[in-house]
Amino acid sequence: MAEANPYEEQRRRQVEENKSKLEELRLHRLSAAVRVAAVKPMPVKSCDPVLFAAQEVTIKPRNHRPPPDVIRRSGRIARLDKQPYFRITNADRDKKAELPRPVYATNEERAYAIAKAEELKDQLDSHYPAFLRPLTLSYAAGKWLRIPPQFSKRYLPWCDEMILLVDEQGAEFQVLYRAHGSALSATDWKPFAIAHKLADGDCLLFQQVKRIKFKVRF
Secondary structure: OOOOOHHHHHHHHHHHHHHHHHHHHHHHHHHHHHHHHHHOOOOOOOOOHHHHHHOOOOOOOOOOOOOOOOOOOOOOOOOOOOOOOOOOOHHHHHHHHOOOOOOOOOHHHHHHHHHHHHHHHHHOOOOOOEEEEEOOHHHHOOOOEEOOHHHHHHHOOOOOEEEEEEOOOOOEEEEEEEOOOOEEOHHHHHHHHHHOOOOOOOEEEEEEEEOOEEEEEO
């Protein structure tokens, strides 16, 4: 039988010593972990009703919101004065209910107004173009006033422009003409309607004395 190589014998002993040290190290760490676990107390939930009642418990409701009098305001408007609070009361509703109802003209009244306007138109100089505009409640209230498209295409500007309305007393009113809609702007027409107390069923006669100037008769 061949003798063992001294180098291999020494290497084998070294491997066995390393294994022994490794086992000792593992046992040492395991022992330390056991000691720490034994010393550290485990939390115990108390079910004692007296102890539970002594603990201060704060329960917040879900979707907690500030009271109505506390209003969150952004920093941008926080420096502004507090805005007044307006509340609609029954008295306000009663006032609204007391507003006068709109008055509509009868068919006979409309026909009479149109006949009088046509009679007046026949008496005017035919060299100046003119058109009639029977008023509905919307027109009389100051909404935009539509002009007959045939008249607009033939006599009025192709783009928006201010025109002048002159009533029977010579008072002048600047009104914006909207070419696209063939109508007078409500913003400018409303002061004219209010000043002359126009009503549903009236019929106005517009006579063009200049390119952007009309005499209005009614």
